[in-house]
Amino acid sequence: MFLQIAIASEKAVEAAASGGIGAIGIDLRSLIFQIINFAILLLLLKKFAYKPILDVLENRHKKVEESLKNAKEIEHLKSSLENEKDTILKNAHSKAQGILEQSKKQAIEVLATAEQKAIERDKQLLVAAHARINNESEQVRKSLLGEVASFISKTTEKVLNQKLDSSTDHTIIKEAIAETQKNISQ
Amino acid sequence: MKRFSRKQLAVATLALLEKHSLKEVLPVLAEAIIKEKRTNEVEVITREIGNQLLQKKGQLTGTIETVFPLTEKLNEEIEHLLKNITEAKSIHLKHIINKKLVGGFKVETPTIEIDASLARPLHQLNSIA
Numbered sequence: 483m484f485l486q487i488a489i490a491s492e493k494a495v496e497a498a499a500s501g502g503i504g505a506i507g508i509d510l511r512s513l514i515f516q517i518i519n520f521a522i523l524l525l526l527l528k529k530f531a532y533k534p535i536l537d538v539l540e541n542r543h544k545k546v547e548e549s550l551k552n553a554k555e556i557e558h559l560k561s562s563l564e565n566e567k568d569t570i571l572k573n574a575h576s577k578a579q580g581i582l583e584q585s586k587k588q589a590i591e592v593l594a595t596a597e598q599k600a601i602e603r604d605k606q607l608l609v610a611a612h613a614r615i616n617n618e619s620e621q622v623r624k625s626l627l628g629e630v631a632s633f634i635s636k637t638t639e640k641v642l643n644q645k646l647d648s649s650t651d652h653t654i655i656k657e658a659i660a661e662t663q664k665n666i667s668q
Numbered sequence: 669m670k671r672f673s674r675k676q677l678a679v680a681t682l683a684l685l686e687k688h689s690l691k692e693v694l695p696v697l698a699e700a701i702i703k704e705k706r707t708n709e710v711e712v713i714t715r716e717i718g719n720q721l722l723q724k725k726g727q728l729t730g731t732i733e734t735v736f737p738l739t740e741k742l743n744e745e746i747e748h749l750l751k752n753i754t755e756a757k758s759i760h761l762k763h764i765i766n767k768k769l770v771g772g773f774k775v776e777t778p779t780i781e782i783d784a785s786l787a788r789p790l791h792q793l794n795s796i797a
Contacts, residue, residue: 631796639790642770648736651771658772658784659745
Protein backbone atom coordinates (compact mmCIF):
# COMPACT_ATOMS: atom_id res chain seq x y z
CA MET A 483 0.00 0.00 0.00
CA PHE A 484 2.79 2.38 0.93
CA LEU A 485 4.47 1.47 -2.28
CA GLN A 486 1.39 2.38 -4.25
CA ILE A 487 1.11 5.64 -2.31
CA ALA A 488 4.80 6.37 -2.99
CA ILE A 489 4.43 5.63 -6.67
CA ALA A 490 1.28 7.80 -6.79
CA SER A 491 3.06 10.59 -5.00
CA GLU A 492 6.00 10.32 -7.28
CA LYS A 493 3.66 10.65 -10.22
CA ALA A 494 1.95 13.59 -8.52
CA VAL A 495 5.33 15.23 -7.86
CA GLU A 496 6.32 14.84 -11.39
CA ALA A 497 3.05 16.31 -12.49
CA ALA A 498 3.35 19.18 -10.07
CA ALA A 499 6.92 19.92 -10.95
CA SER A 500 5.97 20.36 -14.44
CA GLY A 501 3.63 23.19 -13.36
CA GLY A 502 1.03 24.36 -10.73
CA ILE A 503 2.18 24.19 -7.07
CA GLY A 504 5.82 23.96 -7.91
CA ALA A 505 5.41 27.29 -9.45
CA ILE A 506 4.69 28.90 -6.08
CA GLY A 507 7.73 27.45 -4.29
CA ILE A 508 6.10 24.49 -2.47
CA ASP A 509 7.84 21.22 -2.69
CA LEU A 510 5.02 18.96 -3.51
CA ARG A 511 7.03 15.82 -2.85
CA SER A 512 8.00 17.00 0.56
CA LEU A 513 4.41 17.97 1.25
CA ILE A 514 3.09 14.58 0.25
CA PHE A 515 5.71 12.87 2.38
CA GLN A 516 4.81 15.04 5.32
CA ILE A 517 1.12 14.25 4.81
CA ILE A 518 1.95 10.58 4.58
CA ASN A 519 4.14 10.82 7.68
CA PHE A 520 1.45 12.70 9.47
CA ALA A 521 -1.11 10.11 8.47
CA ILE A 522 1.17 7.30 9.55
CA LEU A 523 1.87 9.09 12.84
CA LEU A 524 -1.82 9.68 13.26
CA LEU A 525 -2.56 6.02 12.65
CA LEU A 526 0.18 4.91 15.00
CA LEU A 527 -0.92 7.29 17.68
CA LYS A 528 -4.48 6.25 17.24
CA LYS A 529 -3.56 2.62 17.46
CA PHE A 530 -0.93 2.62 20.20
CA ALA A 531 -1.45 5.77 22.23
CA TYR A 532 -4.91 7.28 21.95
CA LYS A 533 -6.86 4.05 22.26
CA PRO A 534 -5.13 2.77 25.46
CA ILE A 535 -5.33 6.21 26.96
CA LEU A 536 -8.96 6.50 26.02
CA ASP A 537 -9.54 2.99 27.29
CA VAL A 538 -7.83 3.88 30.55
CA LEU A 539 -9.85 7.07 30.77
CA GLU A 540 -13.01 5.23 29.89
CA ASN A 541 -12.23 2.60 32.54
CA ARG A 542 -11.42 5.22 35.08
CA HIS A 543 -14.59 7.08 34.16
CA LYS A 544 -16.54 3.89 34.54
CA LYS A 545 -14.84 3.14 37.86
CA VAL A 546 -15.53 6.64 39.08
CA GLU A 547 -19.14 6.36 37.99
CA GLU A 548 -19.33 2.96 39.61
CA SER A 549 -17.73 4.32 42.75
CA LEU A 550 -20.16 7.21 42.77
CA LYS A 551 -23.00 4.81 42.21
CA ASN A 552 -21.69 2.60 44.97
CA ALA A 553 -21.25 5.61 47.18
CA LYS A 554 -24.80 6.66 46.45
CA GLU A 555 -26.02 3.15 47.14
CA ILE A 556 -23.96 3.05 50.31
CA GLU A 557 -25.37 6.42 51.26
CA HIS A 558 -28.86 5.18 50.52
CA LEU A 559 -28.20 1.97 52.39
CA LYS A 560 -26.76 3.93 55.27
CA SER A 561 -29.80 6.17 55.31
CA SER A 562 -32.05 3.15 55.12
CA LEU A 563 -30.10 1.48 57.91
CA GLU A 564 -30.27 4.68 59.93
CA ASN A 565 -34.01 4.75 59.43
CA GLU A 566 -34.27 1.08 60.28
CA LYS A 567 -32.08 1.62 63.31
CA ASP A 568 -34.26 4.54 64.38
CA THR A 569 -37.39 2.47 63.85
CA ILE A 570 -35.91 -0.47 65.78
CA LEU A 571 -34.76 1.83 68.55
CA LYS A 572 -38.14 3.53 68.60
CA ASN A 573 -39.91 0.19 68.70
CA ALA A 574 -37.52 -1.12 71.33
CA HIS A 575 -38.02 2.03 73.37
CA SER A 576 -41.76 1.78 72.95
CA LYS A 577 -41.68 -1.92 73.92
CA ALA A 578 -39.42 -1.21 76.85
CA GLN A 579 -41.76 1.58 77.91
CA GLY A 580 -44.70 -0.77 77.56
CA ILE A 581 -42.95 -3.50 79.52
CA LEU A 582 -41.99 -0.95 82.15
CA GLU A 583 -45.57 0.33 82.37
CA GLN A 584 -46.91 -3.22 82.55
CA SER A 585 -44.31 -4.13 85.16
CA LYS A 586 -45.28 -1.08 87.20
CA LYS A 587 -48.95 -1.98 86.83
CA GLN A 588 -48.29 -5.58 87.81
CA ALA A 589 -46.15 -4.46 90.72
CA ILE A 590 -48.96 -2.17 91.90
CA GLU A 591 -51.48 -5.00 91.49
CA VAL A 592 -49.24 -7.43 93.35
CA LEU A 593 -48.75 -4.89 96.12
CA ALA A 594 -52.49 -4.17 96.28
CA THR A 595 -53.29 -7.91 96.38
CA ALA A 596 -50.67 -8.52 99.05
CA GLU A 597 -51.99 -5.57 101.03
CA GLN A 598 -55.57 -6.81 100.69
CA LYS A 599 -54.51 -10.30 101.75
CA ALA A 600 -52.64 -8.87 104.71
CA ILE A 601 -55.71 -6.84 105.69
CA GLU A 602 -57.94 -9.92 105.35
CA ARG A 603 -55.51 -12.00 107.38
CA ASP A 604 -55.33 -9.29 110.03
CA LYS A 605 -59.12 -9.18 110.15
CA GLN A 606 -59.33 -12.95 110.48
CA LEU A 607 -56.69 -12.92 113.18
CA LEU A 608 -58.57 -10.14 114.95
CA VAL A 609 -61.87 -12.01 114.73
CA ALA A 610 -60.21 -15.22 115.93
CA ALA A 611 -58.53 -13.34 118.77
CA HIS A 612 -61.85 -11.73 119.74
CA ALA A 613 -63.59 -15.09 119.62
CA ARG A 614 -60.85 -16.69 121.70
CA ILE A 615 -60.94 -13.84 124.24
CA ASN A 616 -64.74 -14.02 124.41
CA ASN A 617 -64.61 -17.78 124.77
CA GLU A 618 -61.97 -17.61 127.46
CA SER A 619 -63.76 -14.83 129.34
CA GLU A 620 -67.01 -16.79 129.06
CA GLN A 621 -65.27 -19.85 130.47
CA VAL A 622 -63.76 -17.76 133.26
CA ARG A 623 -67.18 -16.21 133.94
CA LYS A 624 -68.86 -19.62 134.04
CA SER A 625 -66.13 -21.03 136.23
CA LEU A 626 -66.36 -18.04 138.57
CA LEU A 627 -70.15 -18.22 138.60
CA GLY A 628 -69.98 -21.93 139.36
CA GLU A 629 -67.54 -21.40 142.16
CA VAL A 630 -69.61 -18.56 143.62
CA ALA A 631 -72.83 -20.61 143.28
CA SER A 632 -71.21 -23.63 144.88
CA PHE A 633 -69.84 -21.46 147.69
CA ILE A 634 -73.23 -19.80 148.29
CA SER A 635 -75.05 -23.13 148.15
CA LYS A 636 -72.72 -24.87 150.59
CA THR A 637 -72.54 -21.90 152.94
CA THR A 638 -76.31 -21.41 152.91
CA GLU A 639 -76.85 -25.13 153.53
CA LYS A 640 -74.44 -25.08 156.46
CA VAL A 641 -75.96 -21.93 157.95
CA LEU A 642 -79.50 -23.22 157.52
CA ASN A 643 -78.59 -26.61 159.00
CA GLN A 644 -77.16 -24.86 162.04
CA LYS A 645 -79.66 -22.02 162.42
CA LEU A 646 -82.97 -23.31 161.08
CA ASP A 647 -85.27 -24.34 163.94
CA SER A 648 -88.64 -26.05 163.89
CA SER A 649 -90.62 -22.80 164.17
CA THR A 650 -88.83 -21.15 161.23
CA ASP A 651 -89.18 -24.34 159.20
CA HIS A 652 -92.92 -24.42 159.84
CA THR A 653 -93.18 -20.80 158.71
CA ILE A 654 -91.34 -21.74 155.54
CA ILE A 655 -93.69 -24.69 154.99
CA LYS A 656 -96.73 -22.45 155.50
CA GLU A 657 -95.41 -19.99 152.95
CA ALA A 658 -94.68 -22.82 150.51
CA ILE A 659 -98.24 -24.17 150.91
CA ALA A 660 -99.66 -20.71 150.28
CA GLU A 661 -97.44 -20.24 147.25
CA THR A 662 -98.45 -23.62 145.79
CA GLN A 663 -102.12 -22.87 146.45
CA LYS A 664 -101.73 -19.54 144.71
CA ASN A 665 -100.08 -21.19 141.70
CA ILE A 666 -102.94 -23.74 141.46
CA SER A 667 -105.53 -20.97 141.56
CA GLN A 668 -103.80 -19.18 138.72
CA MET B 669 -98.04 -66.92 129.21
CA LYS B 670 -99.91 -63.67 128.70
CA ARG B 671 -98.07 -60.66 130.00
CA PHE B 672 -100.28 -58.30 132.03
CA SER B 673 -100.11 -54.57 131.63
CA ARG B 674 -99.22 -52.42 134.64
CA LYS B 675 -102.76 -51.09 134.73
CA GLN B 676 -104.17 -54.67 134.74
CA LEU B 677 -101.84 -55.61 137.60
CA ALA B 678 -102.87 -52.50 139.56
CA VAL B 679 -106.61 -53.09 139.03
CA ALA B 680 -106.25 -56.78 140.00
CA THR B 681 -104.31 -55.83 143.13
CA LEU B 682 -107.04 -53.38 144.18
CA ALA B 683 -109.72 -56.03 143.56
CA LEU B 684 -107.83 -58.49 145.73
CA LEU B 685 -107.40 -55.87 148.46
CA GLU B 686 -111.18 -55.49 148.71
CA LYS B 687 -111.51 -59.12 149.78
CA HIS B 688 -108.13 -59.87 151.32
CA SER B 689 -105.67 -58.16 153.63
CA LEU B 690 -102.51 -56.43 152.39
CA LYS B 691 -100.40 -59.18 153.98
CA GLU B 692 -102.15 -61.72 151.80
CA VAL B 693 -102.17 -59.71 148.61
CA LEU B 694 -98.59 -58.51 148.65
CA PRO B 695 -96.95 -61.97 148.27
CA VAL B 696 -99.25 -62.77 145.33
CA LEU B 697 -98.33 -59.52 143.61
CA ALA B 698 -94.63 -60.03 144.30
CA GLU B 699 -94.78 -63.58 142.91
CA ALA B 700 -96.47 -62.35 139.74
CA ILE B 701 -93.84 -59.63 139.28
CA ILE B 702 -90.97 -62.08 139.77
CA LYS B 703 -92.52 -64.69 137.47
CA GLU B 704 -92.89 -62.13 134.73
CA LYS B 705 -89.35 -60.90 135.39
CA ARG B 706 -90.56 -57.34 135.95
CA THR B 707 -88.73 -56.55 139.18
CA ASN B 708 -87.28 -53.41 137.58
CA GLU B 709 -90.86 -52.13 137.16
CA VAL B 710 -91.79 -52.38 140.82
CA GLU B 711 -91.74 -48.65 141.38
CA VAL B 712 -93.85 -47.93 138.30
CA ILE B 713 -96.34 -50.67 139.20
CA THR B 714 -96.63 -49.29 142.75
CA ARG B 715 -97.28 -45.84 141.31
CA GLU B 716 -99.92 -47.27 139.01
CA ILE B 717 -101.63 -48.98 141.97
CA GLY B 718 -101.67 -45.59 143.74
CA ASN B 719 -103.05 -43.97 140.62
CA GLN B 720 -105.81 -46.56 140.29
CA LEU B 721 -106.58 -46.18 143.98
CA LEU B 722 -107.03 -42.44 143.42
CA GLN B 723 -109.18 -42.91 140.33
CA LYS B 724 -111.43 -45.67 141.63
CA LYS B 725 -111.66 -44.88 145.33
CA GLY B 726 -110.47 -41.29 145.60
CA GLN B 727 -107.61 -42.28 147.89
CA LEU B 728 -104.27 -40.55 147.48
CA THR B 729 -101.26 -42.33 148.94
CA GLY B 730 -97.69 -41.15 149.07
CA THR B 731 -94.89 -39.80 151.21
CA ILE B 732 -94.16 -36.44 152.79
CA GLU B 733 -90.63 -35.51 153.80
CA THR B 734 -89.72 -32.71 156.24
CA VAL B 735 -86.73 -31.79 158.39
CA PHE B 736 -88.80 -31.51 161.59
CA PRO B 737 -92.03 -33.27 162.57
CA LEU B 738 -95.12 -31.49 161.26
CA THR B 739 -97.80 -29.97 163.47
CA GLU B 740 -101.34 -31.26 163.09
CA LYS B 741 -102.39 -27.99 161.54
CA LEU B 742 -99.63 -28.02 158.95
CA ASN B 743 -100.42 -31.63 158.14
CA GLU B 744 -104.06 -30.70 157.53
CA GLU B 745 -103.04 -27.77 155.36
CA ILE B 746 -100.87 -30.00 153.22
CA GLU B 747 -103.65 -32.60 152.89
CA HIS B 748 -106.09 -29.84 151.98
CA LEU B 749 -103.68 -28.64 149.34
CA LEU B 750 -103.32 -32.13 147.89
CA LYS B 751 -107.10 -32.60 147.87
CA ASN B 752 -107.43 -29.36 145.93
CA ILE B 753 -104.89 -30.52 143.42
CA THR B 754 -105.94 -34.18 142.95
CA GLU B 755 -109.61 -34.01 143.98
CA ALA B 756 -108.91 -37.01 146.25
CA LYS B 757 -111.45 -37.86 148.95
CA SER B 758 -108.90 -39.10 151.44
CA ILE B 759 -105.15 -38.64 151.81
CA HIS B 760 -102.75 -41.20 153.23
CA LEU B 761 -99.21 -39.86 153.52
CA LYS B 762 -96.25 -41.59 155.07
CA HIS B 763 -94.19 -39.04 156.99
CA ILE B 764 -90.39 -39.24 156.65
CA ILE B 765 -87.88 -37.05 158.49
CA ASN B 766 -85.16 -36.09 156.04
CA LYS B 767 -82.47 -33.66 157.21
CA LYS B 768 -81.11 -33.38 153.68
CA LEU B 769 -84.10 -31.21 152.74
CA VAL B 770 -82.56 -28.39 154.86
CA GLY B 771 -86.04 -26.88 155.25
CA GLY B 772 -89.56 -26.92 153.75
CA PHE B 773 -91.29 -30.10 152.58
CA LYS B 774 -91.46 -32.59 149.73
CA VAL B 775 -94.52 -34.63 148.71
CA GLU B 776 -94.41 -37.64 146.38
CA THR B 777 -97.57 -39.39 145.18
CA PRO B 778 -98.31 -41.51 142.11
CA THR B 779 -99.82 -38.54 140.34
CA ILE B 780 -98.03 -35.46 141.66
CA GLU B 781 -94.76 -34.43 143.21
CA ILE B 782 -94.29 -31.18 145.13
CA ASP B 783 -90.76 -30.22 146.10
CA ALA B 784 -90.96 -27.14 148.31
CA SER B 785 -87.76 -27.96 150.15
CA LEU B 786 -84.85 -25.53 150.61
CA ALA B 787 -82.53 -28.20 149.24
CA ARG B 788 -84.04 -27.81 145.77
CA PRO B 789 -82.92 -24.20 145.09
CA LEU B 790 -79.61 -25.00 146.75
CA HIS B 791 -79.16 -27.98 144.44
CA GLN B 792 -80.17 -25.84 141.49
CA LEU B 793 -77.62 -23.25 142.54
CA ASN B 794 -75.05 -25.96 143.02
CA SER B 795 -75.78 -27.44 139.60
CA ILE B 796 -74.50 -24.22 138.00
CA ALA B 797 -71.07 -25.24 139.16
